[in-house]
């Protein structure tokens with residue numbers, strides 16, 4: 174059985190501000206081993222600290238490859254009725270939107286979300302003898318305030334509630350069908 178939780182790490186290229194500040198890249202990656210190594214810039218002779226993940230993607234990686242390796246099997250599972258979640262985590266400017274939403278040019282960097290939408294609707298269009306129901310909601314959580322970005326009033330703060338059986342949920346989020 175495959176693991177139920179997978180964690181991958183993606184390193185973005187150094188940006189202009191960091192270049193101007195003469196920052197050096199202290200990260201190296203071994204994609205085959207899923208390893209990420211960090212050297213101490215103040216002591217380059219010190220052994221690097223190495224961390225192992227389910228996947229390690231360096232600055233030249235594409236979202237196309239990340240989707241094929243990680244998201245594709247998960248979304249396939251969803252179309253077969255299993256639950257699946259993909260989320261991006263990291264400090265501001267590290268590339269969460271780049272990975273999830275992506276850019277259209279080059280096409281290899283289209284994000285995980287539009288790829289997943291294409292994947293789901295493509296599967297639905299070729300599957301016979303089965304009915305699918307697709308819901309979507311789009312929430313922003315910022316400074317612990319929750320907002321519905323597809324709602325009529327995207328400024329309205331929504332309440333976070335807890336149900337004894339269903340768990341934590343956001344009140345009054347309309348789902349788009």
Ligand SMILES: Nc1ncnc2c1ncn2[C@@H]1O[C@H](COP(=O)(O)OP(=O)(O)OP(=O)(O)O)[C@@H](O)[C@H]1O
Nearest residue numbers: 184185186232263264265266267268269270271272
């Ligand atoms: N893998 C990458 N290759 C090239 N550019 C990248 C990559 N990842 C991020 N960038 C660029 O870095 C900048 C910051 O990325 P992004 O906006 O995705 O960060 P974020 O984590 O979503 O930030 P925030 O939390 O502030 O919203 C953007 O200009 C984006 O195009």
